[in-house]
Amino acid sequence: METKRKFLLGGAAMGLALGLGAGALQAKDLTIGMVVTLSGPPAALGKQIVDGFKLALDQKGGMLGGEKVNLVIQDDELKPDVARQKAEELVKRDHADFVVGTVFSNMLMAIFKPVVTSKTFLISPNAGPSTFAGKNCNPFFFATSYQNDQNAQVAGMIANQEGFKNAFVMVPNYQAGRDNVAGFKKTYKGKITAEAFTPLGHKDFSPQLARIATSNSDSLFTFMPGGMGVALVKQFTAAGLKDKVKFLSVFTTDETTLPAQKDDALGDLAAGNWAPDAKTPASEAFVAAFEKKYGYIPGGYAMQAYDTAMLIDSAVAKVKGDLSDKKAVQKALEAADFTSLRGGFKFNNNHYPIQNFYLLKVAKNAKDQYHTSIVREVVKDYGDAYHQQCKMKM
Numbered sequence: 067m068e069t070k071r072k073f074l075l076g077g078a079a080m081g082l083a084l085g086l087g088a089g090a091l092q093a094k095d096l097t098i099g100m101v102v103t104l105s106g107p108p109a110a111l112g113k114q115i116v117d118g119f120k121l122a123l124d125q126k127g128g129m130l131g132g133e134k135v136n137l138v139i140q141d142d143e144l145k146p147d148v149a150r151q152k153a154e155e156l157v158k159r160d161h162a163d164f165v166v167g168t169v170f171s172n173m174l175m176a177i178f179k180p181v182v183t184s185k186t187f188l189i190s191p192n193a194g195p196s197t198f199a200g201k202n203c204n205p206f207f208f209a210t211s212y213q214n215d216q217n218a219q220v221a222g223m224i225a226n227q228e229g230f231k232n233a234f235v236m237v238p239n240y241q242a243g244r245d246n247v248a249g250f251k252k253t254y255k256g257k258i259t260a261e262a263f264t265p266l267g268h269k270d271f272s273p274q275l276a277r278i279a280t281s282n283s284d285s286l287f288t289f290m291p292g293g294m295g296v297a298l299v300k301q302f303t304a305a306g307l308k309d310k311v312k313f314l315s316v317f318t319t320d321e322t323t324l325p326a327q328k329d330d331a332l333g334d335l336a337a338g339n340w341a342p343d344a345k346t347p348a349s350e351a352f353v354a355a356f357e358k359k360y361g362y363i364p365g366g367y368a369m370q371a372y373d374t375a376m377l378i379d380s381a382v383a384k385v386k387g388d389l390s391d392k393k394a395v396q397k398a399l400e401a402a403d404f405t406s407l408r409g410g411f412k413f414n415n416n417h418y419p420i421q422n423f424y425l426l427k428v429a430k431n432a433k434d435q436y437h438t439s440i441v442r443e444v445v446k447d448y449g450d451a452y453h454q455q456c457k458m459k460m
Contacts, residue, residue, distance in 0.1 A: 101140045115166075130379040131384075133387050142167070142177075189399075200456055203456035208413065211366075213450035213451075215451060220423040226256070230285035235260070235262070300330050314336065315335075335427055352369070373406050424441070
C-alpha cells in the first residue's frame with residue numbers, strides 16, 4: 067500500500083484498533099474514523115451502526131480491500147461542537163483515510179467541512195440531508211443510506227395508496243425533520259391538517275396529541291427517531307388514538323425503538339429501504355450472523371453501516387490499496403462494486419443512492435421479537451429530487 071504507514075494512539079478516543087483497547091499503539095495500514103451518537107437515548111442508533119460495521123470488518127478478518135484496519139470510534143454526544151472536535155481529531159491527529167458518520171443530520175452538518183476540506187472521504191451510513199444533495203454536493207462525500215426527503219416522499223405515496231385524506235404532520239425541528247416534511251408534502255395528495263415542530267429530544271407529546279384528537283385527521287405522518295419515537299408511540303396508544311388515526315412514519319417504529327414500544331407499535335406503517343425479513347441471500351445471511359453475534363435484530367442503521375464497510379472494501383481493493391490518487395478513489399467509490407444487503411444499489415451523480423423503497427409494517431415473530439416487515443414494494447430505483455442541481459467536480 068502506498069499510503070504512508072501511521073501509528074494510532076487510542077488515548078481519549080473510544081478506540082478500537084483491530085479489537086485492542088484505548089491506549090494501544092500499533093502500526094497500521096488503513097485508518098477508518100467513525101463519528102456516531104453513543105450517549106443518551108439515541109445511543110441505540112449509534113450502536114447499530116457500530117455493530118453493523120464491525121460485523122463486516124470481523125467477517126473480513128479485520129481487513130478491508132486487503133488492508134489491515136484500525137477503526138477509531140468517537141461519540142459525538144449529540145452535540146455539534148463535540149462532533150466537529152472529534153472529526154478534526156480524526157483527520158488531523160489520527161490521519162483517517164475515511165470518516166464514517168453520522169446518525170443525525172445536524173451532526174453531519176457539523177463535521178462535514180473539517181472532513182471534506184482535508185480531502186478525506188466522508189461516508190454517511192445514516193444522515194442524508196438535502197444540504198449536500200444539490201448544488202453543494204461534494205466529491206468527498208457519499209451517503210450509503212438515502213436522502214432524507216426520500217423516505218418521506220415514499221410515505222406520501224403510501225398515504226395516497228392507503229386512502230389517507232387528512233394527515234397531521236409532526237417532526238422535530240432540525241434539518242432532517244424539515245427535510246421529512248418537505249418530502250412528504252411533495253408526494254402526498256391529501257390535506258395537511260396541521261404541522262407540528264417539536265424540539266429535538268422532545269418527550270411529552272400530550273399537547274400535540276390533543277391537537278391531533280381534535281383535528282379531524284385520519285392519519286399521522288411523523289419522524290421521531292430514538293427515544294422520541296418510543297415516547298410518542300406509547301403516548302399515542304395511551305391517548306386512545308391508535309384505533310382512530312393511522313400511524314405512518316419514518317424512523318419512528320424500527321429495530322432501535324420496537325424493543326421498548328412492543329405491542330403499542332404493532333400494525334403501525336412505515337416507509338423504508340429495507341427490513342430484516344428481506345428475501346435476498348445476502349440479507350438473510352447478514353441478519354442471521356448479526357443476531358448470532360449481538361443477540362438482537364438489526365435495523366436499517368446496521369444494514370447501512372454494513373454496506374458502508376463493504377463499499378470501502380470494494381473501493382480500496384479496486385485501487386489496490388493506493389489511496390494517494392483521490393480521483394481514482396472517488397471513481398472506485400462511485401462504482402459501488404459490492405453486493406448491497408438491500409438488493410439493487412447504485413449512486414446517483416450526487417453520491418446519494420438510487421434504490422428501492424417499501425411499505426413496512428410492525429410485526430412480531432415466533433420468538434415474540436418485534437421487527438419491521440416488508441408488505442410491498444412502493445417504488446423501484448428511486449433517486450432523490452436534488453441530484454439535477456449537483457455539478458460534481460473533483
